[in-house]
Amino acid sequence: MKSFFQKNHLILIFTSLLVLIFVVGGVYSRFMTRQITFHQFKDMVPDMTQLVEFTPSATVDSEILGEDTTLVASYEVYQGTELVSYVFVIETVGKMKELQIAYAIDVETDQVISVKVVQTKETPEYFARLTTAFYNQFTNYSLDRLNITVDAISGATMSSDAFKVALTYARLQYALLTDFVIPSALVLVESVRYNTDFATLNGKPLIATIYDVAQDQTMDVYLTGGFDFVEVLTPGTTAPSVAAIAELKASAARDFATFGRVFATSFNTETNALVVRTRGYSGFITVSMQIKSDYSAVTSLTDIVSFESYYDGGYQTRGEAPGLETYLFNRYFNEQSIDATAGATYTYQGMTALFDYLTLLFTSSNGGE
């Protein structure tokens, strides 16, 4: 043994050194890899002390969001020994493939804490349109909601949508890992339109077509201008549950907000007194008027209540509010052209929306004439 070592000591030393480098270097490399992952995500969760990569026991079915959207990596985030959040790195498709987005989800609040783009091949000039404001919408974003919604950025719509898809995946994956339950839909608001029937207009200026998930029935319902449920319009259907009605209001207000800009607040079928509200610069402008008995036109202006603020360069010459509003209404009444008013853009837009609404009411109730 001794002679063997004496004879071959050099090759043994060299080989041992190589093995030592392989083993110790391997440990060092592994340490570095773990650390770079930690550094990469450490700004996503405050006071992160440990980041542990793990392989989830179950992953999201590829049929749900397609095979292009996959889970790249999952991490448990610890503060001390306490598990505080999960980080999911999702790969999906924006304008280009291989867009990787990481979402950090707080396990206590079920909220997205932060989002980070890990890798992108998106066109830089378009991707750069995703500003800080875009990313900020994910801060404290509650997953306990019916639909994942992301405010898309004009010019980077496909990239914006990719964030939505990736977040949807992250929520599904989060639900698979924890006891978090994804809210299911009680009611789906399919469309909203104006009620143009003067016989039922009072207090019911909007009509929504909805699908009641629990009762598996589609129906039309009356809504107030504030999207509150009034009553069912479709005969033979049962009213939605209280929870569904609450969801209906939120959904309609979010997705059909333009209908809340101008609407009739009251109509007296005996006196033909119509009150319409429209949104200006400083809240609603309320216009009361008399209309013809055949619902074809306005007969007289009764009152305008407005809280619009003045702007010297714009409608100073029209006197204080509702000077401009009255002027514009009279031009509409006299069928004169209505030009944009510099310095009072919001007031002008609110009033023209009101005129369009009146035109819609009158033409609809007279066979579209």
Add this chain to the structure above:
Amino acid sequence: MARFAAGKAPFLRTTDHPSQGTRIIMRDFMIGLSPIILFAWYKNGIQVWLDGNNTFLEMLYPLIFILLGGFISMIMEGIFFYITDPQVRTLKALMPKLSSSFALIPGLLLAMVLPLYTPIWVLIFGCFVGTIVGKMLFGGFGHNIFNPALLGYVAVGFTLLGVINAAGGVFNQSEVLVDAYAGATPLSSLLVNRVIGYDQLVTPYGSLWNFFFGTIPGALAETSAFAILLAYAWFVYRKVIKWFTPVIYVGTVFVVSWVLGMVLGDGGLWFPTYSILTGGLFFGAVLMATEPVTSPKNPLGKVFNALFLGVLTVLFRYVGNFPEGVGTSIIVMNLFAMPLDRFTAIIRIDGLKKSSIIKLAILIVFIILIAVYAIVKANGMYTIGGSL
């Protein structure tokens, strides 16, 4: 009449180095490498540590990794000598062999061109391919056809790039936090988006000064043109390399890239400047294209070798699928070093005769054809970027 040396390179002018021969070159080479190694350590270790983005152990890693490359290379060569030569089975007999064989260099250079997060076992593999396959199996120092470090680099790049990326890739601990990089180096950004524009290729990484000083993402020691220029100045001063090879190589890339930019519709000087400051061009031009064993020996051969390297780099970089182009070009020209050497040597012997002018013209036409092909081919592959 011109005289030509035959046999294995390098050929030393004893008047320049009267006492120690290759050992002087080794010492000078190590001195020249030191600013590059130190910058690599500073950029990927010390600066990140000062930023508070890594630990002490992580801070040491870049330096240890580079030095380990040289050490592994030396051990492997030692084992090879031990096995193949019974006369060198003692440390006393082995050390002069390792020293005169520049055993340290292949692994050292290989480690310098690899990404920071290359696992050590990948480095060992690269050193094995470079030192054993690329150098010792060809007969050792002076007999190798390919640059050993580059051969190791190409082997790793073609086979284990996925492993390196999975282990962390090229970005250091500070760079992963920069959203503007979006996971791409300046050249990979070009390859993916195929858009040539200052705002797309330079702005995310700062300015061209960042490119010059090397504070951009990239392999460990290849990003700083400034540090490499310091090494270049030292090498030229000590006559370790010929001054004109890197100048012609970099200059050719600059000019052809400039023409390419003009053809595409952006004639700004930023683009050729970007071209020469990315992809390890300075590193390859100063430390690999000048390697005495695998490049032509006579000056005219070196000139044409550098010209070919320049046009091939543009071709591989802007037409091929691998972003840097430097390593591939040098490996390709390693193959042609001997014929090019002979061809240009004949031209030198013949002087300004009709036959030598024709030979010269053939070489020049080849170079122009490659450059024109690269420009024409790349013309349809890129678009000019607008302002962000």
